[in-house]
Amino acid sequence: MADREIMYREALREAIDEEMGANPEVFIIGEGIAERGGSYKVTEGLLAKYGPKRVRDTPIAEAGMIGVGVGAAIAGTRPIVEILYVDFAMLGMDMIVNQAAKFRLMTGGEGRVPFVMRTQGGAGGGVAAQHSQSLEALFYHIPGLRVVMPSTPADAKGLLKHALRQSDPVMFLEHKHLYMTKGPVPEGEHVVAFGKGAIRRQGKDVTVIAWSNMVQRALDAAEDLAAEGIDVEVIDPRTLVPLDEDMILASVAKTRRAVIVQEAPRRGGVASDIASIIQDKAFFELDAPVTIVAGLNVPIPFNLTLEAASVPQKDDVVGGIRRALHIGPLAAAAE
Amino acid sequence: MTALLTMPRLGETMEEGTVSSWLVPVGEAFKRGDPLVVFETDKTAVEYPALGPGRLMETLVDPGDLVQVGAPIARIDLEGAPDWTGATDGEEDTTDPTDSPAAAPPPKATRSLSPGGRVRATPLARRAAERAGLDIETLVGTGRRGRVELVDVETARTGGSPRGSLAYTDYGPAGGPPVLLLHGFAGDRSTFEQLAKGLARRGLRATAVDLPAHGRTTAEAATLEDLVVAVTPLLDPRQPVHLVAHSVGAAVAVKVAARAGGQAGGVASLTLIAPAGLGLSIDAEFIGAMADPASLGMVGHLVRRLSDRAAGFSDTVLSAIHADLSRGRLKTLAGALVADGRQTVNVVSDLALLAESLPVRLLVGHRDTIVDWRDALAVSPRIAVHHFPNAGHMPHWDAPEIVADIILKGVLP
Numbered sequence: 001m002a003d004r005e006i007m008y009r010e011a012l013r014e015a016i017d018e019e020m021g022a023n024p025e026v027f028i029i030g031e032g033i034a035e036r037g038g039s040y041k042v043t044e045g046l047l048a049k050y051g052p053k054r055v056r057d058t059p060i061a062e063a064g065m066i067g068v069g070v071g072a073a074i075a076g077t078r079p080i081v082e083i084l085y086v087d088f089a090m091l092g093m094d095m096i097v098n099q100a101a102k103f104r105l106m107t108g109g110e111g112r113v114p115f116v117m118r119t120q121g122g123a124g125g126g127v128a129a130q131h132s133q134s135l136e137a138l139f140y141h142i143p144g145l146r147v148v149m150p151s152t153p154a155d156a157k158g159l160l161k162h163a164l165r166q167s168d169p170v171m172f173l174e175h176k177h178l179y180m181t182k183g184p185v186p187e188g189e190h191v192v193a194f195g196k197g198a199i200r201r202q203g204k205d206v207t208v209i210a211w212s213n214m215v216q217r218a219l220d221a222a223e224d225l226a227a228e229g230i231d232v233e234v235i236d237p238r239t240l241v242p243l244d245e246d247m248i249l250a251s252v253a254k255t256r257r258a259v260i261v262q263e264a265p266r267r268g269g270v271a272s273d274i275a276s277i278i279q280d281k282a283f284f285e286l287d288a289p290v291t292i293v294a295g296l297n298v299p300i301p302f303n304l305t306l307e308a309a310s311v312p313q314k315d316d317v318v319g320g321i322r323r324a325l326h327i328g329p330l331a332a333a334a335e
Numbered sequence: 336m337t338a339l340l341t342m343p344r345l346g347e348t349m350e351e352g353t354v355s356s357w358l359v360p361v362g363e364a365f366k367r368g369d370p371l372v373v374f375e376t377d378k379t380a381v382e383y384p385a386l387g388p389g390r391l392m393e394t395l396v397d398p399g400d401l402v403q404v405g406a407p408i409a410r411i412d413l414e415g416a417p418d419w420t421g422a423t424d425g426e427e428d429t430t431d432p433t434d435s436p437a438a439a440p441p442p443k444a445t446r447s448l449s450p451g452g453r454v455r456a457t458p459l460a461r462r463a464a465e466r467a468g469l470d471i472e473t474l475v476g477t478g479r480r481g482r483v484e485l486v487d488v489e490t491a492r493t494g495g496s497p498r499g500s501l502a503y504t505d506y507g508p509a510g511g512p513p514v515l516l517l518h519g520f521a522g523d524r525s526t527f528e529q530l531a532k533g534l535a536r537r538g539l540r541a542t543a544v545d546l547p548a549h550g551r552t553t554a555e556a557a558t559l560e561d562l563v564v565a566v567t568p569l570l571d572p573r574q575p576v577h578l579v580a581h582s583v584g585a586a587v588a589v590k591v592a593a594r595a596g597g598q599a600g601g602v603a604s605l606t607l608i609a610p611a612g613l614g615l616s617i618d619a620e621f622i623g624a625m626a627d628p629a630s631l632g633m634v635g636h637l638v639r640r641l642s643d644r645a646a647g648f649s650d651t652v653l654s655a656i657h658a659d660l661s662r663g664r665l666k667t668l669a670g671a672l673v674a675d676g677r678q679t680v681n682v683v684s685d686l687a688l689l690a691e692s693l694p695v696r697l698l699v700g701h702r703d704t705i706v707d708w709r710d711a712l713a714v715s716p717r718i719a720v721h722h723f724p725n726a727g728h729m730p731h732w733d734a735p736e737i738v739a740d741i742i743l744k745g746v747l748p
Contacts, residue, residue: 228532256459256485287459287485288478319651326479 003184011153011185012042012118012174015160016080020050023078026164027054029065030082030118039084040120040179066092066117070100070169073115078164085131086121086173093138100169101144112167118160120174122213122263123311127176129299132307134212134264139171140240140273146170146194147240151215153183155238158192166194175213197244199251203233206324207251209274210261211237214312218261221317232321240270248274249282256287257324263311266294293320337392338420339407345374345381351403354396355380364390364414372408380468387419456483463488477502481551501565502551503544504528507535512577512746515569516543519582519609520672521625521665523550526581530731533739539746544569546584548664557667559583559680563590570601577604577746582705582728583672585610589682589689597692604694605686606742609703609728611672612682614710619676621705626669631657640704642729678706683714690717694745698738700726 006014020026027050028043034057037044047055058065062083069081083089089096100113123132139147146168150156156174163170200215201222210218215236222232233251237244252258258278260271275290295311312320342352355373359365370382371391393410396402411420456464456471460483464471467488474491476483481502504524514534516527524543531541547556547565556562566587570576575598580588585607592602611617621640628634631650634657638645648656672679689695696719699708705728711720721741726733 284458284462287457323479 003186005182006153006185007179008150008153008156008174008181008183009040009042009179011157011183012160013044013046014185015157015164016043017046017049019078019161019164020046020054023164025076026078026080027056027072028080028082029056029058029068030080031058031060031065031084033057033082038082040176042118042179043082062088062091063095066095069117070095070113070115073100073113073169074103074111078114078116080116080118080164083117083119086119086135087130087133089117089119089135096139096145096169096171097142101142104168105144113169114164114167115169116160116163116172117170118172118174120176120179122175122177123295123300123307124177124213126302126304126307128302132300134262134295134311136171136173136212136240137264137269139173140270144169145241147173148194148238149173149175149212149240150238151175151178151212151236153181154185154190155192155198155236157185158190159194159238161191162193165191173212177213181216192238194239195242195244196239197235197237197247199233199247200236201232201234203231203255205231205255206233206257206259206321207248207255208232208234208259208261208317208321209237209248209271210234210317211240212263214261214263214317217312217314217317220314221321224314224318225321230321230325243274243277245277245281248278252278252282253285256285257291258286259291259293259317259320259324261293261312261317261320263295265297266292267297269294288324288326291320291324293317336413336415336418337410338389338413338418339395340371340409340411340420342402342404342406342408343374343383344404345383349404351401353401354398354408356398357391357394357409358382359391361391361394364388367419381470387413388416389413454483455481457485459485460488464491467492475502475553477504477551481553501544501546501554501569503542504531506531506541506543507539509540511535511538511540513574514539514541514577514579514742514746516541517566517578517580517584517588518543518546518549519584519611520622520669521549521660522581522584523659525550526729527579527731529735530579530738530742533735534742537739537743539743541579546587548668550659555664558671559586559590559668561668562587563594566591567594570595572599572601575601575603577606577742578602579606579608579742580610581608581731583611583680586612586680586682589685592689592693593682593685597689602693604696604745605689606696606698606745608698608730608738609700609706609708610682610697610711611678611706612680613686613714614707615677616707616710617673617676617678618705619673622669622673625660626665627663628657628660634660640728642727642732644729644732686718687715690715695719696721696741696745698723698730698741700724700728700730700733702727704728 033043034047034055065081069079072079100115103111103113121134136147139145148159148170150159163172208218218234222234225232233255235251260274262269262271271292271294278290293312293316298310300310301307353375355375357372358370365385366388367385369385371385372383374381374383390412392412396408402408454472461471463485469491474483474487476487478484518526523545527543531543534541545552546562547554578588592605595601621637624637631653635653697711698721699711700723701708723730723734731738
């Protein structure tokens with residue numbers, strides 16, 4: 001099947017459109033998603049096609065929206081709740097953490113919660129501390145939730161389709177900077193199962209693990225270093241829960257060095273957990289300490305210069321890789 | 336007081352081992368660090384040193400005996416020393432091995448191999464060394480902060496380091512014309528990284544070393560002579576090397592070449608960048624303060640004297656440099672290179688003599704504030720002098736492409 005280049009937001013729309021067409025239980029609610037087509041234009045055209053019962057605007061009331069979604073999922077439908085910024089998902093944390101994540105276990109497996117929360121995070125563009133966070137670690141920490149962070153249009157489509165076919169609560173975390181990015185997406189049916197990472201670039205000298213918006217940054221860093229003869233492997237886990245440990249460990253066993261890049265603050269992040277998995281399961285494969293390149297432990301500043309300084313940029317990733325390869329500080333600085 | 340020495344666990348998976356031979360006769364005294372016994376495990380044979388002083392009273396197993404980990408193998412007299420037989424890493428051991436030998440936790444393999452303090456090594460390197468039957472203590476680390484990495488084990492396993500005791504990095508094809516890079520005072524081989532890669536791209540084999548008292552080389556140096564002695568063995572008369580050297584490293588290069596007798600002794604040419612030893616003038620404050628920097632801020636100010644590039648150094652880089660210099664390894668050497676604010680080293684006559692038989696070129700930056708570039712105006716007419724009007728003390732940072740071109744033209748016929 002031939003690939004064509006479409007945008008991340010178009011890929012998401014295709015996934016929703018196809019699944020709504022195939023399954024009458026799928027519906028979507030959110031702020032401004034119906035008539036306006038969504039702030040990021042993901043749901044454009046769906047109202048006309050599927051009508052106001054299945055494509056529904058809500059008031060600015062995230063706790064209510066998430067509650068409706070979790071309840072509807074328990075009742076047997078397949079809701080997509082679009083939360084404009086992941087920051088505002090915090091209003092619905094009780095429904096997510098105490099209800100959606102627990103219901104399957106507490107009903108002995110009888111009750112399922114096929115609830116999909118689509119939202120977006122990440123810094124960039126000066127939208128300040130309450131609209132820029134990367135909060136995947138909060139959901140990653142809660143057993144019972146699936147955490148999905150697509151970095152490409154193809155994965156955005158394939159993973160969202162899979163989310164709408166499985167039966168556990170999914171935190172589908174997009175990135176505000178990716179909506180307009182283009183990439184090849186297969187024609188026709190395209191589903192990507194959870195728990196299988198993607199090797200974005202093959203390399204032999206060092207393994208870089210990155211997700212969401214950091215994947216492209218890692219690839220850019222790899223490109224810079226390739227000019228110096230440093231061969232970087234870039235792994236995108238695509239879903240953080242479930243995590244493709246096998247792919248990560250196999251790559252580290254090959255390169256002997258690991259660098260983990262996350263946009264979220266360093267403290268208590270997913271990167272720290274992946275580092276602990278690597279040291280636990282591949283300690284004797286390591287020829288260098290595991291390096292983490294992460295955001296600073298600060299609220300994201302409004303000022304654009306400070307914003308850029310607070311999350312990893314390409315040069316930070318290059319620096320992290322150099323650290324893992326112990327390339328001398330003077331050499332690094334002199335270039 | 337007597338104590339029982341027990342069979343140590345020499346590897347994570349080791350359950351038993353064979354005593355191969357006793358290295359101390361019964362009745363003899365030994366001190367901490369002396370090899371006591373040789374063990375064989377399924378992976379390796381190791382000399383096991385005493386972790387403290389004592390006297391061997393009685394051996395409880397004979398050579399060839401297979402012994403379980405934790406079983407007693409000898410009775411020793413501690414002769415008043417604290418009991419070290421059940422020592423664990425940094426913890427007080429409350430069990431009495433004489434009463435309950437099996438309960439005494441066996442010393443860790445790494446500790447047993449390094450009575451004088453542990454070498455820094457990665458988990459992979461330790462595993463590889465154990466498999467290869469190599470004592471990790473004896474390996475020269477080329478990794479970050481001198482740690483032993485897999486490549487160092489491989490180097491040792493396949494015949495040892497060709498660079499003596501100096502940490503080094505090779506760039507470029509193994510068969511290419513060889514270039515040896517010697518850095519300046521308070522630098523290390525990484526100062527040449529960009530130049531070395533440029534030479535490597537053009538097909539040369541460039542080797543950059545860390546001089547004694549610098550970088551990851553563990554050997555220390557008190558005088559210029561110590562540096563000369565360390566570099567001299569790197570020359571091979573069968574394959575003359577092009578020496579490219581900076582500042583104090585350039586003075587070392589001249590002395591090494593002079594002592595070797597030029598071409599016959601293994602030197603093909605000399606390229607001296609901002610060389611020391613051509614005159615009295617020197618930024619003595621720079622030398623003194625780099626050897627003993629009072630603060631991170633001071634390091635930032637000092638390195639800016641080298642090159643405009645240094646203004647772009649991040650705090651991380653400066654902190655790494657500061658941490659390295661703060662170890663104080665350079666203090667004695669600094670005192671030997673500069674006295675009363677003047678250079679003590681003089682290579683003028685050696686250089687003039689060498690220029691009669693060797694191609695010699697000097698590269699000087701007119702904005703150099705560390706040494707006086709005008710000293711290069713008085714050298715022998717046989718020596719080519721390349722002027723960099725806009726470069727400072729580091730022409731190979733300020734104009735790396737041109738420096739690489741000059742070296743290349745000198746090296747290739």
